[in-house]
Amino acid sequence: MRWNRIGVAALGGVLVALPVILFYQKWPDCPWFADCLIHRLTGFSCPGCGMTRVSHAALHGHLLAALRFNCLGMLLMPVLLLGVGSELFGWMRDKPPPVSLRFGRGAGWWLLGVVLAFWVLRNIPVWPLTLLVLP
Numbered sequence: 001m002r003w004n005r006i007g008v009a010a011l012g013g014v015l016v017a018l019p020v021i022l023f024y025q026k027w028p029d030c031p032w033f034a035d036c037l038i039h040r041l042t043g044f045s046c047p048g049c050g051m052t053r054v055s056h057a058a059l060h061g062h063l064l065a066a067l068r069f070n071c072l073g074m075l076l077m078p079v080l081l082l083g084v085g086s087e088l089f090g091w092m093r094d095k096p097p098p099v100s101l102r103f104g105r106g107a108g109w110w111l112l113g114v115v116l117a118f119w120v121l122r123n124i125p126v127w128p129l130t131l132l133v134l135p
Contacts, residue, residue, distance in 0.1 A: 012092075
């Protein structure tokens with residue numbers, strides 16, 4: 001059990017270090033900001049395209065720019081971080097998480113539908129939908 005806690009603490013350390021490293025990088029001069037493989041191979045934007053830019057812009061306080069890069073990712077990222085962080089915190093203490101974001105099976109299917117719809121809509125070249133594409 002002790003090694004599990006050390007592993008989770010190490011994972012938590014990495015998850016804290018990544019935003020710090022991302023914060024101090026000069027966008028787009030950093031060569032390790034990888035392009036999306038799906039976009040490079042197909043020319044279409046996937047639901048996650050722009051999330052590195054979203055993280056970078058959000059860490060620098062440019063929330064409107066972050067929304068422009070990937071609005072769905074920008075809206076879901078705080079919920080995901082809160083849920084995962086709370087679960088890890090509760091697991092490390094062997095107590096229930098301080099904040100529980102439990103959703104039913106229907107919510108998972110609904111979220112999958114929203115992500116798939118976002119994926120399709122951001123690749124339709126019609127004016128209001130072209131706002132969903134990376135600038």
